[in-house]
Amino acid sequence: MIHIFDGAMGTMLQSAGLQPGECPELLNIKKPEIVTNVHKEYISHGSTIIETNSFGANRIKLSHYKLSDQVVALNTAAVKAAKAAAGNTVKIAGSVGSTGKFIEPIGELSFDEAYDVFFEQISALSTAGVDMILIETIIDIQEMRAALLAAKAATDKPVICQLSFSEDGRTVTGTDPQTAAITLEAMGADIIGVNCSLGPAQLLPILKILAENCDCPISIQPNAGMPHLVNGKTVFPMSAEEFGVWIPKLVEAGATYIGGCCGTTPKHIDAIKQAVQNLKPAVRLKRKSALALTSRSKTVFIDKDFPTVLLGERINPTGRKKLAADIKEGNFMSVKKEALEQVQAGADVLDVNMGVGGIDQAAAMQKAITEISQLVPVPLAIDTSDTKALEAGLKAYPGRALINSVSAEPERLAEFLPLAKKYGAAILCLPLSDKGVPKTASRRIEVMKTIIAHAKKAGLKDHDFLLDALVMTVAADEDACKETLHTLQLYRKHFGYPSTMGLSNISYGLPNRPLINSTFFAMSLASGLDAPIMNPYDQAMKDVLLSSLALLGHDKNGRNYSCLTANINAPKTAAIAPISEMDSLTALRIAVINGEKEAVTTLVEQALNEGHSSVKITEESLTAAMNEVGKGFGCGKLFLPQVLLSAEAMRAAFIKIKELLPEQEITNNGTIVLATVKGDIHDLGKNIVGALMENNGFKVVDLGKDIDSQMIVETAIKEDADIVGLCALMTTTMTQIDHVITQLKEAGSTAKVMVGGAVLTQEYADACGADCYAKDGVIAVNLAKEIVKK
Numbered sequence: 001m002i003h004i005f006d007g008a009m010g011t012m013l014q015s016a017g018l019q020p021g022e023c024p025e026l027l028n029i030k031k032p033e034i035v036t037n038v039h040k041e042y043i044s045h046g047s048t049i050i051e052t053n054s055f056g057a058n059r060i061k062l063s064h065y066k067l068s069d070q071v072v073a074l075n076t077a078a079v080k081a082a083k084a085a086a087g088n089t090v091k092i093a094g095s096v097g098s099t100g101k102f103i104e105p106i107g108e109l110s111f112d113e114a115y116d117v118f119f120e121q122i123s124a125l126s127t128a129g130v131d132m133i134l135i136e137t138i139i140d141i142q143e144m145r146a147a148l149l150a151a152k153a154a155t156d157k158p159v160i161c162q163l164s165f166s167e168d169g170r171t172v173t174g175t176d177p178q179t180a181a182i183t184l185e186a187m188g189a190d191i192i193g194v195n196c197s198l199g200p201a202q203l204l205p206i207l208k209i210l211a212e213n214c215d216c217p218i219s220i221q222p223n224a225g226m227p228h229l230v231n232g233k234t235v236f237p238m239s240a241e242e243f244g245v246w247i248p249k250l251v252e253a254g255a256t257y258i259g260g261c262c263g264t265t266p267k268h269i270d271a272i273k274q275a276v277q278n279l280k281p282a283v284r285l286k287r288k289s290a291l292a293l294t295s296r297s298k299t300v301f302i303d304k305d306f307p308t309v310l311l312g313e314r315i316n317p318t319g320r321k322k323l324a325a326d327i328k329e330g331n332f333m334s335v336k337k338e339a340l341e342q343v344q345a346g347a348d349v350l351d352v353n354m355g356v357g358g359i360d361q362a363a364a365m366q367k368a369i370t371e372i373s374q375l376v377p378v379p380l381a382i383d384t385s386d387t388k389a390l391e392a393g394l395k396a397y398p399g400r401a402l403i404n405s406v407s408a409e410p411e412r413l414a415e416f417l418p419l420a421k422k423y424g425a426a427i428l429c430l431p432l433s434d435k436g437v438p439k440t441a442s443r444r445i446e447v448m449k450t451i452i453a454h455a456k457k458a459g460l461k462d463h464d465f466l467l468d469a470l471v472m473t474v475a476a477d478e479d480a481c482k483e484t485l486h487t488l489q490l491y492r493k494h495f496g497y498p499s500t501m502g503l504s505n506i507s508y509g510l511p512n513r514p515l516i517n518s519t520f521f522a523m524s525l526a527s528g529l530d531a532p533i534m535n536p537y538d539q540a541m542k543d544v545l546l547s548s549l550a551l552l553g554h555d556k557n558g559r560n561y562s563c564l565t566a567n568i569n570a571p572k573t574a575a576i577a578p579i580s581e582m583d584s585l586t587a588l589r590i591a592v593i594n595g596e597k598e599a600v601t602t603l604v605e606q607a608l609n610e611g612h613s614s615v616k617i618t619e620e621s622l623t624a625a626m627n628e629v630g631k632g633f634g635c636g637k638l639f640l641p642q643v644l645l646s647a648e649a650m651r652a653a654f655i656k657i658k659e660l661l662p663e664q665e666i667t668n669n670g671t672i673v674l675a676t677v678k679g680d681i682h683d684l685g686k687n688i689v690g691a692l693m694e695n696n697g698f699k700v701v702d703l704g705k706d707i708d709s710q711m712i713v714e715t716a717i718k719e720d721a722d723i724v725g726l727c728a729l730m731t732t733t734m735t736q737i738d739h740v741i742t743q744l745k746e747a748g749s750t751a752k753v754m755v756g757g758a759v760l761t762q763e764y765a766d767a768c769g770a771d772c773y774a775k776d777g778v779i780a781v782n783l784a785k786e787i788v789k790k
Contacts, residue, residue, distance in 0.1 A: 001256070001281070002251060002255075002256050002257075002258065002276045002279060002281060003048050003049055003091075003256060003257045003258070004046050004047050004048045004049065004258060004259060004269060004272050004273060004276070005047060005049050005050075005051065005093070005219075005221055005257060005258065005259020005260070005269075006039070006042035006043075006047040006049070006050045006051055006259055006260070006269060007042060007259065007260035007261070007264030007265055007266065007268050007269050008260060008261060008262050008263060008264050008265070009024070009038060009051065009053055009055070009095075010024060010262075010730065011262070011263065011264075011265065012038040012041070012265070013027065013034065013035070013038065013053070016034050016037070016038070017034070019679075020678060020679025020680075020733055020736065021678055021679040021706060022679075023056075023062070023065040023067060024053060024055075024056065025053060025054060025055075025056055025057040025062070025067075025074045025078065026065070026067065026074070027053065028053055028054075028074055028077035028078045028080075028081050029073065029074065029077045032077060032080065032081040032084070035053045035078070035081040035082075036081045036082075036084040036085045037085075038053075039081065039082050039084075039085035039086065040085040041266045042266055042269055043085055043086070043090055044266070045266035045267070045269045045270040045273065046269050046270055046272060046273025046274075047090065047259070047269055048089075048090055048091065049090065049091045049092070049093050049131075049132075049257070049259070050082055050085065050086060050090055050091075050092055050093070051082075051092075051093045051094075051095040051134060052075070052078040052079055052081075052082050052092060052093070052094050052095050052125065052130065053078045053081065053082075053095070054074065054075050054078040054079075054094060054095050054096070054121070054125065055095045055096070055097040055136070055137075056097055056681075057071060057074045057075050057078065057121060058071065058096070058097070058099055058117050058118065058120070058121045059071050059117055059120060059121075060099045060100060060101060060109075060117055061097070061099065061100055061681065062074070064681045064705070064706065071120050071121055071124060072120075072124045075094070075121055075124035075125050075128060076124055076127075076128045078094075078095075078125075078128075079092065079094065079125060079128035079129055079130055080128065082130075083129065091131040091132065092129070092130045092131050092132075093130060093131065093132045093133070093134040093160065094122065094125030094126070094128075094130035094132070094133050094134060094157075095134050095136060096118065096121055096122060096125070096133060096134065096135045096136070096147060096151075097136060097137055097138075098137060098138055098139070098143060098684075099114055099117055099118075099143065100681070100682055100683065100684060101114075101684070102140060102143070102173075102684060102687075103140065103142045103143055103146065104370065105370055105371075105374055105641075105645075106140070106142075106173065106374075106640065106641055106644055107684075107687075111142070111146055111395055111396065112395075114143060114146040114147070115146045115149060115150050116150075118135075118146060118147040118150035118151065118154075119150040119153060119154050122147075122150055122151050122154040122155060123154040123155070125155075126154055126155035126157055130157065131157065131158075132157050132158040132159070132160060132190075133151050133155060133157055133158070133159045133160065134160045134162065135147045135148065135151065135159065135160065135161050135162065136160075136162040136195050136196070136221075137162065137164050137195055137196045137261075138161075138162070138163050138164065138171075139163070139164050139171045139172040139173065139684070140171060140172065140173045140175075140398075141163070141171065141173065141175040141179075141180060141183060141296055141398050141399070142173075142296070142398040144161055144163060144180075144184065145183070145187065145398065147161075148161055148184065148187050148188070148189055149187070149422070149423075152187075152188055152422075158190040158191065159188075159189055159190050159191070160189070160190065160191040160192075160193060160219055160257070161184050161189040161191070161192050161193070162192075162193040162194055162195040162219060162221065163175070163177075163180055163193075163194055163195075164194065164195060164196045164197040164758075165177065165194055165197060165198065165203070165206050166197065166198075167198065167202060168636060169205070169206060169209075170297070170636075170639070172640055172684075172685075172776075173296060173639060173640045173641060174296055174297040174639025174640055174641065175296055175297060176209075176297065176298075176299075177194070177206045177209040177210045177213070178209050178212075178213045178299050179294045179295070179296075179297065179298060179299045179399070180192070180210070181209070181210045181213035181214040182213055182214065182292045182294050182299055182400060183294050183399055183400045183424060184214075184424075185214040185215070185216055185424075186400050186424030186425070186426075186464075187422075187423065187424035188421075188424065189216060190216060190217075191216055191217045191218070191219050191257060192210055192214055192216055192217075192218060192219070193207075193210065193218055193219030193220050193221070193255075193257065194206050194207060194210065194219075194220055194221075195219075195220070195221035195222070195259075195261045196221070196223060196261040196262060196758075197223065197758055198222060198223060198226070199222050199223050199224065199225040199226065199238060200220075200222040200238075200243065200246035200247075200249075200250060201246065202222075203220060203222045204246070204249060204250065204253060207220050207250060207253045207254065207255055208253045208254065210254070211253060211254030211255075211284055212254075212287070213287060214287060215284075215286060215287050217256050217257060218254045218255050218256065218257070219255065219256075219257035219258070219259075220250055220255045220257070220258055220259075221258070221259040221260055221261045221264075222243075222246075222260065222261060222264075223236065223238075223260075223261050223262040223263050223264070224236035224237070224238040224239075224243055224260065224262070224263030224264045224265075224268060225237040225238035225263065226759075226761050227262075227263065227734065227759055227760075227761070227764060228761075228763060228764060228767070233735065234734045234735055236262065236263025236264075238263070240265070240267035240268045240270065240271040241271060243260070243264065243268045243271050243272075244268075244271030244272065244274060244275045245275075247271070247272050247275035247276060247279075248275060248279060251276065251279050251281065251282060252282050253282070254282050254284050256281045258272055258276070259272070260272070262759065288303075288305075289461075289462045289463045290302070290303035290305065290306065290463055290498075291303060291426055291463050291464070291465065291466055291497070291498050292400065292426075292463065293349060293379035293381075293399070293400055293401070293402050293426060294379055294399040294400040295373060295376075295377055295378055295379045295380070295398070295399045296373060296377075296398040296399055296639070296641065297377050297639050298377045298378060298379065299379075300348050300349060300378065300379050302466060302498045302500075302530055302531045303498050303530065304492070304498065304528070304530060306530075307549075307554070308525070308529075308530060308531065308532070308545060308549065308554070309348040309349060309530065309531040310346055310347050310348050310349070310531070310532060310534060310536055310542075310545075311347070311348070311349045311350075311351055311381060311500065311531055311532065311533040311534070312338075312342035312343075312345075312347030312349065312350045312351060312534075312535075312536045313351050313502065313533050313534060313535060314338045314342055314535060314536075314537075315335055315338050315339060315342075315350060315351060315352045315353060315368070315372075316351065316353040316355070316383065317353065317354070317355060317356050318353070318355060322334065323335070323338070324356050327354060327356045327359065327364060327368075328356050328358065328359055330367075331598070332367060332368060332371055332598075333596070333598045333599060335368055335371070335372065336371055336372065336375055336594075336596060337596075339372045339375055339376050340375060340376060340594055341537075342536050342537075343376045343377075343378055345536040345537050346536050346542060347378065347536040348378055348379075349378055349379050349380065349381055349402065349531070350372065350376065350378055350379075350380050350381065351380075351381040351383045351404060351533065352365070352368055352369060352372060352380055352381065352382060352383055352393070353383035353384065354368055354384065354389060355383075355384065355385075361384065361386045361388070361389040362386065362388040362389045362391075362392040363392070364389070365382065365384060365386075365389040365390075365392050365393040365396075366392040366393065366395070366396045368393075369382065369392075369393045369396040369397050370396045373396070373397055373398055373399070374595070374641045374642070374645050375594070375595060375642070375645065379399060379400070379401065379402065380397060380399075380401055380402070381401065381402035381403070381404045381428065382394065382397070382401050382402070382403055382404065382425075383404040383405075384404075385412075387415045387416070387419070390403065390416065390419055391419055391423075394419060394422075394423040394425055395423070397423075400424055400425060400426065401423070401425045401426075402425065402426045402427070402428055402466065403416060403419070403420055403425050403426070403427045403428060404428040405427070405428040405429065405430040405468060406420070406427045406428065406429055406430065406451060406455070407429075407430045407431075407432040407433065407451070408431070408432060408433040408434070408447045408450045408451050408454075409432065409433060409434050410434065413451070413454045417454060417455055417458040417460070418458060420455070420458070420460060420464070421458050421459045421460060425464075426463075426464045426465070426466060427455060427460070427464060427465060427466070428466045428467075428468055428500060429448060429451045429452065429455075429465055429466065429467050429468060430468045430470065431443075431444040431445075431447040431448050431451070431467075431468065431470050431487075432447070432470070433447050433450070437470070437472070438470075439472070439477065439479075439483065440483055441483050441484075441486035441487040441489075441490050442490070444469070444470060444483075444487050444490075445487075445490050445491075445494055448467060448491070448495070449494075452465060452495070462496075462497070465495070465497045465498075466497070466498055466499070466500050466531065467491045467495065467497050467498070467499045467500070468499070468500050468501050469484050469487040469488050469491065469499055469500075469501040469524075469529070470484065470487065470501065471484050471501050471502055471503065471505040471506050472484070472505060472506075473505055473506060473507070473508040473509055473510075474506060474507075474510070474516075475507075475508060475509035475510050476509070480506065481506060481520060481523070484501070484506070484524070485523055485524065485527040486527075488501075488524060488527040488528040488529055489527050489528060491528065492528040498530035498531060499528060499529055499530050499531070500529070500530065500531040500532065500533055501524070501529065501532065501533065502532075502533040502534070503517055503520060503521055503524070503532055503533070503534050503541075504517055504534075504535075506520045507520070514538075514540055517541065518540050518541055518544045521534075521541055521544050521545070521548070522544050522547075522548045525545070525548040525549070525552060526548070526552060532545075546560055546561050547561055549561070584603055584606045584607040584610055584612070585607055585612060585616070585617065585620050585621045586621075587599075587603050588600065588603040588604065588607060588617065588621040588622070588625075588653070589620070589621040589622075589624050589625045589628075590625075591603055591649065592621065592622060592625035592626070592629075592646055592649045592650050592653065593625045593628055593629055593646060594646075594649075595642060595645030595646045595648065595649050596649060597645075597648055597649045597652045600649045600650075600652050600653045600656070601652055601653070601656045603653075604617065604653050604656040604657055604660070605656065605660065607621070608657070608660055608661070614657050614661055617653075617657065618654075618657075618697075621653075622650050622653055622654070625646065625650065626646065626647070626650055626696060626781075629642070629643055629646045629647075629778075630643075630778045630781070630782060633776075633778045634778065634779075640688070640777075643692070643777070643778060644688070644691065644692070647691060647692050647695035647696070648695065650695050650696065651694065651695040654695075654697065668697060668698070668699055669696065669697040669698045669784070669785060669788055670698055670699070670722035670723065670784065670787075670788035671698070671699040671700075671701065671719050671720065671721045671722050671723070672693055672698050672699070672700055672701070672721060672722065672723040672724070672725055672754075672784060673701045673703065673712065673715050673716050673719060673721045673723070673724050673725065673751070674686050674689065674690050674693075674700060674701070674702045674703065674725040674727070675702075675703040675704065675705075675707040675711075675712050675724075675725070675726060675727070676704070676705035676706065676707060676726075676727045676728065676729070677706075677707065677709070677712075677726055677727070677728050677733055677736035677737055677740060678706060678707060678708050678709060678733065678736045679706060679730070679733040679736060680705060680706060680727070680728050680729055680730050680733035680736070681705050681706050682705065682727075682729035682730065682757075683704065683705040683727070685727055685729065685756060685757060685758070685777070686702070686705070686725070686727040687702075688777040689725060689727075689756065689774070689777045689780045689781075690702045691777075692777045692778065692780070692781050693780070693781060693784060696781050696784075696785070698784060699719075701715060701719050701721070703715060709736065709739050709740045709743050710743070712724065712726070712740050712743075712744075713740070713743045713744055713747050713749065716744060716749050716751050717747060717748075717749055721749070721751040722751060722752065722784075722787065722788050723751055723752050723753075723754055723784055723787055723788075724740075724744065724749070724751045724752070724753050724754070725753075725754045725755075725756070725774075725780070726740055726741075726753060726754070726755045726756075726770075727755070727756055727757045728755075728757040728759065728760060729757045729758050729759060730759065734757075734759060734760065734764065737755055737760075737768050737770070738768045738769070740753075741753055741768060741769045741770060742769075745769075752771040752772070752787050753769075753770045753771050753772075754770065754771065754772050754773070754774055754780060754783060754784065754787075755768070755770040755772075755773055755774075756773065756774045756775065756776075756780060760773065761773070771787070772787070
């Protein structure tokens, strides 16, 4: 069955008299009949599901209107207004929008705070009697994770998760639709979809990827195209008839819940109704049951039908005094260095262990996972036996992690499996029980059956397991190798799940361990090993991997092996030196690119001691680094979290220069006044632009959100601003930009005007008289530099 949502609520309320700057949700109490009439109109045109007028009714958004204590009242009234229109046949979805803030470390909102905000609102909606919860227009996977966890705790109603994607096919913070689908389905989302930001043509390929990567129903609510400015009014270009043409394509791609977002009206909903009358839901192929791990921006599959995955083992203080001492002191430079270098060496997943005695392991794990997940794109495995540390890591991780490990010991099963289910994690299953280490392959199979049975009882599925074959040393047991290889073979035969294991234990106590390890590695790959846990710096082991894959038929025609051989025979070039061996300016540039804040301050001091001027440091290291980061962002190799991390590192460098040379003026690139226009309370994008501008040497005067045009103009003149940056996220407030530009010109301001925001386009910027349009923060910085230079 195909379900039909309604269209834009804000557009309809504005046409009914809602003024810019008014709280839309307050109408639920003051003028509920207006809201009910909007619902009735959508129902009369075909909606089978209506959304409550509660999109911004969370305590953070409501605080702008001094209504943060009215969350329950406003959400309850929203449901009441919807019920007055719905009758007994139309379903009601409780609309839940973003908090308007990013979660740490991108923003300042903690995960727990976000969870509490969502729990409060969703509880109110559920108690008031909605049929389902719709979490929509979310641009960050970590915020969606907090909202989904809160929804699962607050209600037993179905939960729909709809993200908003940009034109590059990713959310603002870098999550692609495949990664989103896998992460959210694992966490228990009942329906997964996309809404806002783009029209049906742009959202169609995103919809297809969502449908291919999960088994749950798919929803879509596109905009009526991108808005234009016509005679001073915001107009969405796509007519109801044009909108209706796309509906069969959306159904064919897998959507069974279809509605409209910005710019869509009851006529657009009627067009959906007409288009689906004779349509049946598409038959979707069931997703292949392969284990998938995700980071914020990447998915890695582990299965016999995919390339072998390397699990980097180096973030583990066991037997490593320096790393253990750093972690104990709260210094995570070594941890981050290992993360970066392992990924550069070819690790596909990183194992993270904070097992140091005498520390708060939960706090250490939370910090490590937060720092590493922002620094590198690969998925992480949380390696701990501490339940609190495990949950701290899972909560902080913006993706689908691997838990290392779950054994058959009763306490581990009871504590770890519920956390795996709650946070959507996969589990590494270790065949250990309270009876000890099973020496034979057949006994390991029995223990593994116990773990899997308990896991499935806890709600885990076939694509949630990675099986460890358990390597013992041949110096102590002559059958250790044979039993491990046999275990791998039996895993493939009995379960069909992918397998893993640490390799180096096999040679413990023997001479020439590298030879034993590499030989054992080749034998293990032939027996079915899918994801070795190893040192990714070990070139001999990586060579064994490539040659073995060619011999086993997993490297078609030996192409990758041929490349390896060509590299071996090619003339040797100088290896890239570690940062410790680089000159200070080069090392500083790379440290900024990598976002290594702690290393940056030491390198700045070193460069100054070597006689380099602050100007040379700024130009050759800091500015050069951010130019490289900008290029990486522009071509999709870097995403917002990494850009912000680099910007913070650059800022730390500026602060250090100022500290060491207080009499020397640090280059000021110019002054920019930023504001979200009157009536618009969204400031996420503006805040990102402000942070990047400030970290790139601009003086930033941030006026905040919902700012009157007169204040913007007065501040621009008072500060002698080079640039005025104006932001609008809502279609109802876009025209305020025109008023500000007109008043700036009338007041004689010479500042150039830069505009941006999710609903704005280059065409709109040209029509309203702006000097330039920036679709993201990195572009904004580059444009600002060009403006000041000219």
